Amino acid sequence: MRKLLVIFTLLLTVFTGSSIAEEWEQWRRLSSDEPQRVLELTEAQLQQQPKPALAARIYAVRAQAWRNLGDENASFQAIQQGLGLIDEDPDDVAETLLRINLVLNLLQQGKKAQAAQQASAASQAAARSQRPDLQIEASISQAQVAQSLGDLSRAMSILETLEKTEHSNNERLQMEFHALLGDVYLDAGAYHRGTEQIKTALAIARQSLGRWDVSVLLYNLGTAEQQRDDYQAAQQHLLEALQISRELNDSLGIAYATQALANIEQRQQHYDTARQQLEQALQAYQQQHIRPKTAEVMLTLAEWDLNQQRLEPAKQRVVQLAPLIEALADTALLTDYRFLQSKIAEQEGNYRAALEYFHQYSELLDKRQRALNNRNLRDLIVRLEIKQQETTNELLKKENQLQQLQFKEQQTYAYFLFTLVVLAVLTTLIVVYLLTRQIRSRKRFARLAMTDELTGAPNRRAIVEQAQRSLAEAKQQGSSVALAIIDFDYFKQVNDRFGHDAGDRVLQRFAQVTDKVLRQGDYHGRLGGEEWLLVLNHTADDHAELIFERLSQALSAESIEGVDNDYPLTFSMGFVTSQAGKDSFERLYKRADEALYSAKHQGRRRLIIAAR
Ligand SMILES: Nc1nc2c(ncn2[C@@H]2O[C@H](COP(=O)(O)OP(=O)(O)OP(=O)(O)O)[C@@H](O)[C@H]2O)c(=O)[nH]1
Structure with missing residues (x-):
């Protein structure tokens, strides 16, 4: 999914966005995993006839994709096409990218002097582009050329400057830095340090870069382990590199890994397998003009021939190799070549020539050793390590x-x-x-x-509502409810004689005693003034007298503050019962009120039961 998104973004923005380095990196990542796909995508873009400068950038991407497929010839062509376009429409970004690519191509062909020229041209273009990442990459490219020229001090000093001045977040640059530093250490004979650096680079590639980068670093690590004589580790890394190269169809990657694996097979005395593997690799190298590798394989084959007493084929190879060795002017290759020549001359019995070749061989070895013992180089290694720390x-x-x-x-x-x-x-x-x-x-x-403030008894509203509720329940149950209205007799006189406060206390006392006298489930409340309403459930007319008497007695049972003990506190009562809940409250109340009126009229201090 992420890859699809990357492809989509790339299709929309071929180096048109603000961060060219980022887009370039995205293309490279995609190319590292799916080079064929990148070739198809960029082909389509080229057909849209972009501006020459843009097309040149696209050729840089294509050059990388061809490299990932192991086709250095096609890569070289793409670079040439791109550079041709820059002549028309100068573009520093495209130029840097193309020249960096060209450096790699030339190095693989063993054209080191040309590579050096291109690396410095790339650095100049990068400086003009004012893009820090491109500048770093061009510097790394220069260091790479220096390393391949055997100028380890210069390579080291470029890397040292980079370490000091550039802190890039770009994982590829970090990877390239460690990978190259690893190579320099290995060349300097610092095998342990070298392997560690390559391992760091590999970890970065595994984490953030594409499969092609991983395969290259696995190959580097494999050959480093070989140099350290850890053949088991070497084989493991090389086999993984080989597998990835096969998955990617990277013919050169396959050749590199196969060649390295052949050396291990040879050590294990699997001569036929080893020879076959070398022949395979040789074919790929020759096709792609990877001249140093071609020479290397041929030297190895010749050496194996000699070891197996096959003098003639060895001699033939040495003759074949002569122009290549001369053209490449590579100290390491030349050293091996002289050694081989010396051995052949020796086996031929030509001891004078053998001695001469051996002299040349040991001089070359000496030169190499001196270069490695260069104090300057040692200092640089130590300094860089301190800096890294x-x-x-x-x-x-x-x-x-x-x-x-x-x-x-x-x-x-x-x-x-x-x-x-x-x-x-x-x-x-x-x-x-x-x-x-x-x-x-x-x-x-x-x-x-719902409460009467003075007496704490239910007020008019509360007791009327209760009466209505009780009547409704009685209606449902078919029981009877009685209402009694009580009104104090001549209460005005009580107030007049003993004062209003005493009158209040009489009313309070009445509320208290009524509460005690009535059964649970019966209710009483103050209608207003000195008038009260009692709601008595399941009560018939013949209970009325009893209630009246009890209330009267209870009221006069104890003295009330401020009221003479012998003062007769009396009241009148109108009483009515409902007939199986048939009567409405209003009707019953009216009848009770009428009964009360009669009681008053008949002289007070009495109970009148409403007639049915
Ligand atoms: N202390 C006191 N008196 C009250 C209260 N409410 C009403 N009263 C008095 O009760 C008296 C009621 O007087 P009336 O309606 O003439 O009746 P009565 O004097 O009781 O005479 P009858 O009812 O005809 O027996 C008035 O004097 C009211 O002031 C109260 O809350 N406290």
């Missing part, structure tokens, strides 16, 4: 700081959460408190609305 330390320090910041952030977040929780709990408590208070006061208000 410093960078690592700095990174660790940064990481530490970041961790501390992260910890602080977490702490702040925890405090924030804690405060939030506390606030939430507080808010909840307050809300609960306010709600409870409101509910309580509502209840209180509701109670007050």
Whole structure:
């Protein structure tokens, strides 16, 4: 999915966006995994006839894709086409990319002097482009040329400058830096350091780059392990490299891995397999004009011939090799070549020639050794290592700081959460408190609305509602309910004689005694003034007298403050019963009221039961 997205973005923006280095890198990643695909995509783009400068950039991508397929010839052609377009329409980015590609191509062909020229032209173009990543890459390219020329001091000093000045986030550049540093260390005989650097580069490639890059580094690591004489590790890496190259159809990658594996087979005395493998690799090298490798394989084959006492084929190869060795002017190859010549002359019995070749061979070896013992180089190696250590330390320090910041952030977040929780709990408590208070006061208000303030008994509204409820229940149950209206006799006189407060206390006392006298389930309430209503469930007329008497007695049973003990506190009562709940409250009330009126009229201090 991610790959599809990359392809889509690339199709939309071939080096047209702001970050050319980034797009270039995306193309390279895609090419590293699917070179064929990149060739198809870029072919389509070229057909849209873009501006020459853009087309030149596309050729740079194609050159890379051909390289990933192991076709250096096609890669070279693409580069040439691209460079041709730049003549028409100069473009520093395209020029840098194309020349860097050309450097690799020329190095593989063993054309080191030309490669050096291209590397410095690439650096100039990169400087003009003012793009830091391109500048770094061009510098690495220069260091690579220096390394292949055997000028390890120069290679090292370029890498040292890069380490000091450039901190790129570009994984490819980091990979290239470590890979090349590894090669330089290996050339300098620092096998352990070299292998470690290549391992770092491989880890970066596995993590962030494409499969082709991984295969190249596996090959590098495999050959490094061979140099360290760890053939088991070497074989393992090389086999993995071979497998990836096969998956990618990278014919050169296959050749490189096969050649290296052949050396291991030879050591294990699998001569036929080894020879076959070398022949295969040789074919691929010859096809692609990989001249140093061609020479290397031929030298090896000749050496094996000699070891197996096959003098003639060995001699033929040495003759064949002569022009190539001369053209390449590679010290290492020349050293091996002289050694071979010396051995052949020796086997031929031509001892003078053998000695002469051996002299030349040992001089070359000496030269190489001197180059390696160069103090300057040693100093550079040590300095670069210290710098790398410093960078690592700095990174660790940064990481530490970041961790501390992260910890602080977490702490702040925890405090924030804690405060939030506390606030939430507080808010909840307050809300609960306010709600409870409101509910309580509502209840209180509701109670007050139904209660008589002076006596605490149910007020008119409450007792009337209760009467209506009781009547409705009685109606359902077919039972009877009685209503009694009670009114104090001459209450005005009580007030007049003992004062209004005493009158109040009389009313309060009446409420208390009624509460006690009535059964549970009976109700009483103050209708207003000194008038009361009783609601008596399951009560017939013949209970009326009893209730009247009990109330009268209870009222006068105890003295009331401010009222003379012998003062007769009396009341009148109108009583009525419903007939199996048939009567409405209004009708019953009216009848009770009429009965009360009669009681008053008949002289008070009495009970009148309403007639049926
Ligand atoms: N102390 C006190 N007196 C009240 C209260 N409510 C009403 N009264 C008094 O009760 C008296 C009622 O007087 P009236 O309606 O003339 O009746 P009465 O004097 O009781 O005479 P009858 O009912 O005819 O026996 C008035 O004097 C009111 O002031 C009260 O809450 N407290």
